[in-house]
Amino acid sequence: MKPTKYKNSKGEPRWMIQAYFGRDIHGKRIMKKRKGYKTQREAIIAYAQLLEERDNQSLSNKNMTVKELYDVWFPIYSKGLEPSTISKVTSYFKNHILSDTKRLKVSELTPPLLQTTLNNWALEAKSGVVWGRYFKKMITYAFFNDLIPSNPFDKVTTPKVINNSRERKIDVFLNSEQLHRFLKYWENKRIIQYAYFRLISYSGMRRGEILALEWSDIDFDKKTVSINKAIGLDYRNGTTKQYVKEPKANSGRKLHLDSTTLGVLKKYKQECEEDVLWPGIHKYMDFNVPERWLQKFKNDPEVDDDLKNVTLHGLRHTHATVIFEQAAINGKAAPLKAVQKRMGHATIEMTLNIYTHVTDNENNLVDELIEKGFS
Structure with missing residues (x-):
């Protein structure tokens, strides 16, 4: 834009210039403006210098790595x-x-x-x-x-051939019968371990959500747990630090808890003297502690082989899968919206895509229906 004339706050004539310098990260035009020149000649000289600055920047951009x-x-x-x-x-x-x-x-x-x-x-x-x-x-x-x-x-298109060698096995979740055996094992261990695995299996909480729980989040009278925060990990600068953040995808929610799980938590609360459910060195228990518990479980020769593939995320997966399984066994439609809300999924597609794996029991139901024939 060539120099333009204007009047300053005192009513005196002055000259102004501006030039286009590209766009910002949001696509908004960047305009550099200069004003206050007393004569048109001064403004023209300044405008030429501004364009030279832009051209030099453009030349520099061509060499940018x-x-x-x-x-x-x-x-x-x-x-x-x-x-x-x-x-x-x-x-x-x-x-x-x-x-x-x-x-x-x-x-x-x-x-x-x-x-x-x-x-x-x-x-x-x-x-x-x-x-x-x-x-x-x-x-x-x-x-x-x-x-x-x-x-x-x-x-450029998204690659269609990808490396699946490190992909998780599908069977990281448990069906109802396997979950019963899994929790039976922990029932005879330390109460903190049993309470942790019982709660994550019967609530479907994310690992960071369950670690951030405080006793004030549990209402024993109303039989609910409020999920209003989560633990995150910041591992920049060669160190790993925990911090409290909002639940993923703004998925704060209040969940109903069954009587057995609440009974286990009440028993555990009698020996937990902290405000948080799972205390650790830096207030909250470290992410690796439940992982170590689970690894010790997998290394136990007394544990059935069909339970050894489960992961902590798999227990969240288990919660949704068992809901679908039990609904099918009882001849009911799976309450997708309710499951979505309970799991804290942003969309119903996430619930459908991730948590509708068919268990063996559901396969058996389909087999029976086919065997009997359709009427």
């Missing part, structure tokens, strides 16, 4: 993110993405090069597809800010 772009983009992108998310994304870039791309010039990234890179990442690890998504976010930022004339990711 992926690592330099990351250093600009990530502080902006990470604002407002949970520390646990920042830790995870930082790890993706420093351990994987940048190791392959940091010396490449952003202006020289082409669709074929990016497609090959994403395909290789997908074959390298199951999370390789996720690395590609974050890489795309960063390159899209460069495009919105006019650091590159076009977005090469517009012509």
Whole structure:
């Protein structure tokens, strides 16, 4: 924009200039403005200098490496993110993405090069597809800010062949009968262990949610537990720190608890002298403690082999699966919306996609129906 004339607050004539400098992370135009010049000639000279500044920036952008772009983009992108998310994304870039791309010039990234890179990442690890998504976010930022004339990711597709070698086994959850045997084992162990595994199995809480519980969150009279916070992990700077955060996907909720689970918690409360249910060195119990309990369980030669695949997340999975299983056994439709609310899922699709694995009992019901024939 060429110099324009205006009057300042004193009514004196002055000249103003402004120039376009690209877009911010939200796609909003960036305009640099200068004003206060007494003559048009001064404004014209300043305008030429401003355009030269923009051209020099553009030339510098052509030589910008992926690592330099990351250093600009990530502080902006990470604002407002949970520390646990920042830790995870930082790890993706420093351990994987940048190791392959940091010396490449952003202006020289082409669709074929990016497609090959994403395909290789997908074959390298199951999370390789996720690395590609974050890489795309960063390159899209460069495009919105006019650091590159076009977005090469517009012509790149998500890899269809991925590495499933580290994928979890499907059978990490238990059916009703297996859950009974699992809890029977813990019934004869320390009360804190039995209370933990009983509660997570009969509530479907996430690991971070159950660790953050305080006794004030449990209403023994109304038979409910309030989930209003969770424990997160921040493992930046070579250390691991716990912090209290909001439940995932704003999934705060109040759940009904069965009488047996409440009875176990009452018994446990008699020997727990802290405000939190699972006290630890830094107030809350460490994430690894229940993992160690479960690993010791798996190493016990007395434990049935069909129980040894279960994981802590699998016990959350178990809760939803058993609800579906028991509904089917009793000839009722699974209450999907109620299960979604209980599990704290953001969408009903998550409940359907993740928690509708068919158990052996449900398979047997289908087999019986087919054997009897349809009327």
